[in-house]
Amino acid sequence: MHPFRTHTCGELRREHSSGSVRLSGWIFRKRDHGSLLFIDLRDHYGLTQVVIQPDRDFFETCQKLRLESVITVTGKVEPRTEDTINPELPTGAIELLADSVVVESEADPLPIYLAGEEDGPEDLRLKYRFLDLRRERMHKNIMLRSKVISDIRRRMIEDHGFSEFQTPILTSSSPEGARDYLVPSRVHPGKFYALPQSPQQFKQLLMLAGFDRYFQVASCFRDEDARADRSPGEHHQLDIEMSFVTPEDIFAVVESVLYGVFTKFSTWKVDATPFKRIPYAEAMVKYGSDKPDLRIPIEIVDISELFRTSKFNAFRSIVEKGGVIRAIPVTAIADKPRSFFDKLVEYAQSIGSKGLAYLVFEAGAVKGPLAKFLSPDDLTALSKMCGTKDGDVVFFVGEMAKEANRIAGDLRLKLGRDLDRVEKDCYRFCWIVDFPMYEFDDENKAVIFSHNPFSMPQGGLKALQEMDPLKIYAYQYDVVCNGYELGSGAIRNHQPEIMYKAFEIAGYSRESVDKDFGALIKAFRLGAPPHGGIAPGIDRIIMMLTHEENIREVIAFPMNQRAQDLMMNAPNDVSIRQLRELHIRVELPKHHEHKDQPVQDQLPKT
RNA sequence: GGGGGCGUAGCUCAAUUGGUUAGAGUCCCAGACUGUCGAUCUGGUUGUUGCGGGUUCGAGUCCCGUCGCUCCCGCCA
Numbered sequence: 001m002h003p004f005r006t007h008t009c010g011e012l013r014r015e016h017s018s019g020s021v022r023l024s025g026w027i028f029r030k031r032d033h034g035s036l037l038f039i040d041l042r043d044h045y046g047l048t049q050v051v052i053q054p055d056r057d058f059f060e061t062c063q064k065l066r067l068e069s070v071i072t073v074t075g076k077v078e079p080r081t082e083d084t085i086n087p088e089l090p091t092g093a094i095e096l097l098a099d100s101v102v103v104e105s106e107a108d109p110l111p112i113y114l115a116g117e118e119d120g121p122e123d124l125r126l127k128y129r130f131l132d133l134r135r136e137r138m139h140k141n142i143m144l145r146s147k148v149i150s151d152i153r154r155r156m157i158e159d160h161g162f163s164e165f166q167t168p169i170l171t172s173s174s175p176e177g178a179r180d181y182l183v184p185s186r187v188h189p190g191k192f193y194a195l196p197q198s199p200q201q202f203k204q205l206l207m208l209a210g211f212d213r214y215f216q217v218a219s220c221f222r223d224e225d226a227r228a229d230r231s232p233g234e235h236h237q238l239d240i241e242m243s244f245v246t247p248e249d250i251f252a253v254v255e256s257v258l259y260g261v262f263t264k265f266s267t268w269k270v271d272a273t274p275f276k277r278i279p280y281a282e283a284m285v286k287y288g289s290d291k292p293d294l295r296i297p298i299e300i301v302d303i304s305e306l307f308r309t310s311k312f313n314a315f316r317s318i319v320e321k322g323g324v325i326r327a328i329p330v331t332a333i334a335d336k337p338r339s340f341f342d343k344l345v346e347y348a349q350s351i352g353s354k355g356l357a358y359l360v361f362e363a364g365a366v367k368g369p370l371a372k373f374l375s376p377d378d379l380t381a382l383s384k385m386c387g388t389k390d391g392d393v394v395f396f397v398g399e400m401a402k403e404a405n406r407i408a409g410d411l412r413l414k415l416g417r418d419l420d421r422v423e424k425d426c427y428r429f430c431w432i433v434d435f436p437m438y439e440f441d442d443e444n445k446a447v448i449f450s451h452n453p454f455s456m457p458q459g460g461l462k463a464l465q466e467m468d469p470l471k472i473y474a475y476q477y478d479v480v481c482n483g484y485e486l487g488s489g490a491i492r493n494h495q496p497e498i499m500y501k502a503f504e505i506a507g508y509s510r511e512s513v514d515k516d517f518g519a520l521i522k523a524f525r526l527g528a529p530p531h532g533g534i535a536p537g538i539d540r541i542i543m544m545l546t547h548e549e550n551i552r553e554v555i556a557f558p559m560n561q562r563a564q565d566l567m568m569n570a571p572n573d574v575s576i577r578q579l580r581e582l583h584i585r586v587e588l589p590k591h592h593e594h595k596d597q598p599v600q601d602q603l604p605k606t
Numbered sequence: 607g608g609g610g611g612c613g614u615a616g617c618u619c620a621a622u623u624g625g626u627u628a629g630a631g632u633c634c635c636a637g638a639c640u641g642u643c644g645a646u647c648u649g650g651u652u653g654u655u656g657c658g659g660g661u662u663c664g665a666g667u668c669c670c671g672u673c674g675c676u677c678c679c680g681c682c683a
Contacts, residue, residue: 029643029645030645031642031643031645032639032645033640033641033642034637034638034640036641036642037642038641040643047643049643067633080641084642084643086642092643109633110616110617111617112617113618113633116617116618116632118617120618121613121675122675122676123674123676124616175683176683177682178681178683200683222682223682224681224682225680225681225682227677228676228677350610451683453683455683550676561675
């Protein structure tokens with residue numbers, strides 16, 4: 001007999017009855033009746049009830065064992081009597097009558113609960129992540145992650161003819177983008193490697209190498225602050241690149257994979273392919289966001305023109321100054337109490353709106369302080385543009401366009417959630433297309449890249465030479481689901497002349513482009529296929545499939561918001577010797593100088 | 607870097623307008639119990655109310671500062 005197990009804890013059924021078996025696992029729960037002891041033995045596969053009878057010499061030992069101790073039980077599979085069958089448990093028709101028990105590992109009292117639904121404080125969960133991961137929900141999340149990734153790989157390779165590649169983790173720092181994680185070089189004093197923010201240049205170079213269809217489940221390292229949907233330090237992308245393609249070719253692959261994965265691993269409804277395509281400019285007006293949550297059936301309307309000549313000074317002057325007026329029509333809330341509207345106005349102000357006007361369409365009339373400033377014709381036009389019916393309310397935001405988008409978009413989300421108008425149990429996908437190539441940086445009064453500088457401008461060199469840079473679109477697209485940006489991609493700029501020109505507009509000299517992207521530019525002169533790609537975020541996909549609201553719940557060993565690994569105690573101090581070897585001297589900011597290690601204590605010795 | 611929320615026993619939480627010795631459940635410890643499946647019952651231990659200062663006869667509660675966690679803004683080519 002195998003020293004640890006003949007079966008797993010999720011395996012035994014009535015047909016195994018009277019056979020002698022061996023199980024190993026953790027003591028999940030104990031029910032001690034004094035002269036009879038039940039142990040729920042848990043392993044990766046399931047739970048089996050073990051019965052310890054009082055005449056056994058290991059009875060007392062088992063009574064004293066704490067939860068989560070690891071034991072090996074040998075005994076007979078007994079069918080349970082009709083009245084003791086547990087229908088909740090797959091193994092509930094049988095139990096294991098113990099003949100011998102070996103204690104493999106005795107557990108101390110646990111710092112966190114495993115058997116309940118409650119999470120406990122997150123810093124403790126992260127510090128004892130290996131315990132946290134034993135909990136059913138976390139175990140399921142991580143297993144789903146494993147299955148989804150392997151399913152994605154299969155789809156990429158078998159359904160779409162991609163090959164998987166590895167690219168370097170130690171590479172060079174590039175000036176664009178997020179802050180880099182740096183690794184000092186021992187051999188080259190004063191020089192540093194950087195961890196890749198993404199394998200961007202490598203995957204493009206693989207296209208130049210002629211591999212045609214690249215993918216990688218890639219670790220990406222960015223030293224940026226965390227969010228609920230953004231893990232600090234490192235995250236994972238399904239990195240894709242394809243040669244000789246149009247955006248539609250890339251959309252087709254991503255739609256096929258995402259639709260397939262989401263329908264396979266969720267019971268929620270998934271948008272049929274092709275996913276809706278929404279130009280960036282339209283999304284910013286209609287949803288106030290470039291990652292719209294299409295589950296909310298509220299669409300913002302631009303009504304600036306109505307107010308250009310209106311008697312309502314506040315809005316007219318905003319329009320005259322180049323600002324915009326946006327209407328947020330909401331159906332069937334005219335009967336909401338005054339406090340509802342007051343709270344919403346207060347909320348609007350808290351997110352930076354100057355105010356929040358609204359009109360109530362009720363009983364064939366229009367009520368609200370704004371009503372008297374609008375002519376009957378204007379009101380009719382407004383009502384038509386917003387599609388209002390009796391019982392509807394229209395909210396108004398008047399700001400400069402960027403602010404108006406942000407505020408109206410925020411209000412749209414809040415209204416959708418507060419009024420419970422978010423469509424349930426579905427994944428609503430879309431593509432945001434036609435991103436602007438450049439934007440104006442108000443702070444530095446300069447034209448800058450609005451997204452990826454490697455994107456091909458729509459209209460090519462001609463557009464760069466002749467058009468207002470701020471009006472040029474890039475072949476740049478995002479795939480969005482339920483208000484989350486799942487991935488971002490582009491058709492790349494593979495022509496050196498267009499690249500120099502594109503960078504020149506953003507204020508980079510030919511020399512600086514050569515210096516920073518030399519490898520790529522040189523390669524582009526040696527035969528470059530037109531190519532493009534995208535990189536959907538794996539962690540976010542899993543987060544959506546598990547319905548988690550925090551990305552840490554789908555990562556086995558995540559860092560906390562301040563980019564610390566509380567379990568491994570990273571980042572930590574290193575020895576002077578290590579620093580010397582790397583030619584590094586540490587100069588701490590003043591307020592850190594007299595502080596001890598800020599990170600949590602090491603694990604207690606057990 | 608900025609803004610919001612939270613911080614009371616190992617864990618989850620309570621504590622009236624500021625008012626006696628800060629409670630309950632759970633975990634843990636001891637005892638009882640042969641059919642439980644979140645076993646049950648009895649008893650017990652557990653506190654720098656995050657930390658520091660202030661107001662007050664009196665502070666878990668009010669004020670100021672600070673630390674930690676978290677959410678958001680900035681940032682994320």
